[in-house]
Amino acid sequence: MDRRTFLAATAALAATxxxxxxxxxxxxxxxxxxxxVDYITDYLGPMFQRQNPGVTVRSLGTGPGDAGSQRIWExxxxxxxxxxxSVDVDVAVVHQTMAGRMVAEGLLARYRDQAATGQLATSDVxxxxxxxxxxxxxxxxxxxxIALAYxxxxxxxxxxxxxxxxxxxxxxxxxxxYNGIRGGMSGxxxxxxxxxxxxxxxxxxxxxPFDAEAVSALTPAFQRLREFNRNVVITPGNAGTLDAMxxxxxxxxxxxxxxxxxxxxxxxxxxxxxxxxxESGMPGQPMYYxxxxxxxxxxxxxxxxxxxxxxxxxxxxxxxxxxxxxxxxAQHVRQHLDQQTWDRLFRDVGPDQLARxxxxxxxxxxxxxxxxxxxxxxxx
Amino acid sequence: MLPYxxxxxxxxxxxxxxxxxxxxxxxxxxxxxxxxxxxxxxxAASLYRMDLLFTxxxxxxxxxxTGLGAVAIGGYLTLGRSKLALRLLGAMYRWPLFIxxxxxxxxxxxxxxxxGLMNNxxxxxxxxxxxxxxxxxxxxxxxxxxxxxxxxxxxxxxAGAMAALDRSGIEAAQNLGxxxxxxxxxxxxxxxxxxxxxxxxxxxxxxxSVLSVxxxxxxxxxxxxxxxxxxxxxSFGDYGTANALGLVSCVMTGLVAWVWLRxxxxxxxx
Numbered sequence: 001m002d003r004r005t006f007l008a009a010t011a012a013l014a015a016t017x018x019x020x021x022x023x024x025x026x027x028x029x030x031x032x033x034x035x036x037v038d039y040i041t042d043y044l045g046p047m048f049q050r051q052n053p054g055v056t057v058r059s060l061g062t063g064p065g066d067a068g069s070q071r072i073w074e075x076x077x078x079x080x081x082x083x084x085x086s087v088d089v090d091v092a093v094v095h096q097t098m099a100g101r102m103v104a105e106g107l108l109a110r111y112r113d114q115a116a117t118g119q120l121a122t123s124d125v126x127x128x129x130x131x132x133x134x135x136x137x138x139x140x141x142x143x144x145x146i147a148l149a150y151x152x153x154x155x156x157x158x159x160x161x162x163x164x165x166x167x168x169x170x171x172x173x174x175x176x177x178y179n180g181i182r183g184g185m186s187g188x189x190x191x192x193x194x195x196x197x198x199x200x201x202x203x204x205x206x207x208x209p210f211d212a213e214a215v216s217a218l219t220p221a222f223q224r225l226r227e228f229n230r231n232v233v234i235t236p237g238n239a240g241t242l243d244a245m246x247x248x249x250x251x252x253x254x255x256x257x258x259x260x261x262x263x264x265x266x267x268x269x270x271x272x273x274x275x276x277x278x279e280s281g282m283p284g285q286p287m288y289y290x291x292x293x294x295x296x297x298x299x300x301x302x303x304x305x306x307x308x309x310x311x312x313x314x315x316x317x318x319x320x321x322x323x324x325x326x327x328x329x330a331q332h333v334r335q336h337l338d339q340q341t342w343d344r345l346f347r348d349v350g351p352d353q354l355a356r357x358x359x360x361x362x363x364x365x366x367x368x369x370x371x372x373x374x375x376x377x378x379x380x
Numbered sequence: 381m382l383p384y385x386x387x388x389x390x391x392x393x394x395x396x397x398x399x400x401x402x403x404x405x406x407x408x409x410x411x412x413x414x415x416x417x418x419x420x421x422x423x424a425a426s427l428y429r430m431d432l433l434f435t436x437x438x439x440x441x442x443x444x445x446t447g448l449g450a451v452a453i454g455g456y457l458t459l460g461r462s463k464l465a466l467r468l469l470g471a472m473y474r475w476p477l478f479i480x481x482x483x484x485x486x487x488x489x490x491x492x493x494x495x496g497l498m499n500n501x502x503x504x505x506x507x508x509x510x511x512x513x514x515x516x517x518x519x520x521x522x523x524x525x526x527x528x529x530x531x532x533x534x535x536x537x538x539a540g541a542m543a544a545l546d547r548s549g550i551e552a553a554q555n556l557g558x559x560x561x562x563x564x565x566x567x568x569x570x571x572x573x574x575x576x577x578x579x580x581x582x583x584x585x586x587x588x589s590v591l592s593v594x595x596x597x598x599x600x601x602x603x604x605x606x607x608x609x610x611x612x613x614x615s616f617g618d619y620g621t622a623n624a625l626g627l628v629s630c631v632m633t634g635l636v637a638w639v640w641l642r643x644x645x646x647x648x649x650x
C-alpha cells in the first residue's frame with residue numbers, strides 16, 4: 001500500500017460514524033485534593049475505558065478547596081463568553097458553592113433524570129447546595145466529613161466540644177494545629193464549626209437567608225478565635241495538618257475523615273491516631289458530578305457518571321478504597337460491602353455520632369462572609 | 381527605518397505581554413461592578429494591611445541579610461588567603477542559583493521544621509536538648525529561604541565586580557598595614573557600591589513576587605501579599621482586590637527602583 005492509499009484509507013475509516021464515535025476523549029476536571037484526582041486516574045477512568053473501548057478518560061486536577069472549583073467555573077465562563085459551540089469539559093467534580101452558582105448562571109446541564117442511577121441518591125444535598133436549588137443538575141460523588149484527629153498517646157481524653165477544645169489548647173499551647181482558611185477546606189470547616197459553636201444562631205448560618213447583621217453578631221466568636229489562634233499552629237494545608245501530626249509537631253487538628261482513614265490504610269499515618277467529632281458539630285460536604293451545558297460528549301459523560309454512582313463502584317471505589325461516605329443512599333451500597341469494611345468506615349465516629357455532629361457548610365453568602373469576617377477580625 | 385523595524389518585535393512583545401496586562405491590572409484595581417471605585421483599595425487596606433507590613437519587613441530584612449552575605453563572601457573571595465577555602469567557597473556558593481524557589485521551599489520544610497533535619501542533627505550530636513527544638517516554619521523560615529536562594533545571585537554580581545577591581549589600591553593599603561576588614565570597608569565596598577545596589581534592587585523585586593515560598597513554608601498569618609492575591613482570585617474570583625494588592629506591590633518595587641535610578645543618575649552626573 002503506497003502512502004497515498006494509506007492516507008485515503010485512514011481518512012475513510014475516521015469518517016465511519018461507528019468508529020468515529022468510539023474515539024472519544026472524555027475530559028474530567030476535578031476540584032479537590034490529590035486523592036480526588038487519584039480516584040479518577042487510577043480507579044474510575046481505567047474502569048470506564050475498559051467498559052467503553054475507544055474512550056479515553058483524561059482527568060485533570062484543578063486544586064484543593066473552593067479555589068479548585070473556581071478554576072473550573074472560570075474555564076466554563078470563559079468559553080461561554082467566547083460563544084463556543086461546545087465546551088471542553090465533559091464531566092466536572094465541584095464543591096457545593098460553585099455547583100450552586102453554576103446552576104444559577106445556567107452553566108450546567110440537567111441530567112439526573114436521564115441517568116440510570118439518578119433515583120439512587122435522595123438525600124437533601126442532592127437537591128440543595130448551600131441554599132441554592134440544584135435539583136436535577138447534580139449527583140453526589142461522595143459525602144465527606146471533617147473531624148478532629150488526635151494522638152491518643154498524648155491526648156488521653158479528647159475534647160468533646162469546642163469549649164473543651166478551647167480549654168485544652170490553653171493548657172497545651174501550640175499542640176493543636178489547623179490550616180487557617182487559605183489552605184483547604186478542613187481549616188475553613190473548622191472555622192465554620194467554631195462559628196456554629198460560639199455564634200448566636202447556627203440554624204440561620206446554615207439555612208439562611210443571608211443577613212449582614214448575622215455576620216456582625218459573630219464578631220465576639222471570632223475575637224475568641226483570635227485569642228485561641230495565639231496558642232495554635234497554622235499548618236500549610238489539609239495534608240499539612242496530617243503531616244504535622246506525623247512529625248509529632250502537633251497532637252490534634254481538624255482533618256477530612258476520608259483522608260485520615262486513607263493515609264492510615266496506606267501506612268502514611270500512625271495507625272494509633274483516632275478521630276473525634278465534637279458535639280456542637282463540624283461541617284461536611286459532598287462533591288458533585290456535574291455535566292456542563294454544551295459539553296462536547298454529554299452522552300458519554302452521563303454514562304461515566306452512571307458508572308461512578310452505581311452501587312458496586314460506590315461500594316468498592318468510594319467506600320472501600322477511598323474511605324469516603326457514599327454519595328448515593330447508603331442502603332444501596334451496603335449490600336456490596338463486607339461487614340469489616342462497613343465497620344471500618346464508622347470506626348471512630350459512629351453513625352449516631354455522625355447524626356448528632358455532622359452539619360452542612362453555611363449557606364453560600366454566609367460562607368463567603370464568614371471567611372472575610374475571619375480575615376477582618378482574626379487576622380488583623 | 382531599519383533600526384525601528386529591528387526593534388519592532390521586541391517592542392511588540394514588551395507592549396503586548398507586559399504593558400497592556402499591566403495597564404489592565406492597574407485599571408482593574410479601580411473597577412467595581414458599578415464603575416470606577418476605590419472600594420478595592422479600601423478592601424485591600426482593611427483586610428491585608430498586616431500582610432502588607434509583613435511583606436515589607438520580610439523582604440527588607442531578607443534583602444539586607446543577602447547584601448551582608450554577598451559582601452562577606454565576595455570580600456573573602458577577593459581578600460582571602462587560604463587557597464583551599466577560596467576554591468571551596470568559589471565552587472559552592474553558586475549552587476542554590478540553579479534551584480527553583482519551590483524546590484528550595486520544599487527542601488527547607490524538611491530541614492528547619494521542629495523535627496526537621498537541622499534540629500534532629502543538633503540534638504543527635506548533643507549540641508541541643510530535645511526540648512529546645514522549635515519550628516522555624518514561620519517568618520524566619522521565609523527569610524532563611526529567601527536569603528539562601530538570593531545570596532548566590534547577589535554574590536555573583538558583587539564578587540564579579542570585586543574581582544574586576546584594580547588591585548593596586550588594595551595592595552597599597554596592605555603595604556600600609558591596613559587589616560582585611562578595613563580594606564573591605566574602606567576600599568573595596570565603596571568601589572562596588574553600585575553593583576551591590578543593583579544586586580539588592582533585583583533581589584528585592586524578585587522576592588516581592590515569590591508565591592511558592594511563603595505558601596509552603598508558613599501557612600500562618602500574617603503572610604505575604606502574593607498569598608493574599610492568590611487567595612482573592614482563587615477562592616473568591618475577586619480580581620478587583622487582587623489587582624489593588626498587585627498595585628501596592630508595584631508601588632513598593634517602583635519606589636525601590638526609583639531610589640536606585642535616582643542614585644545612578646546622580647552618579648553619572650558627577
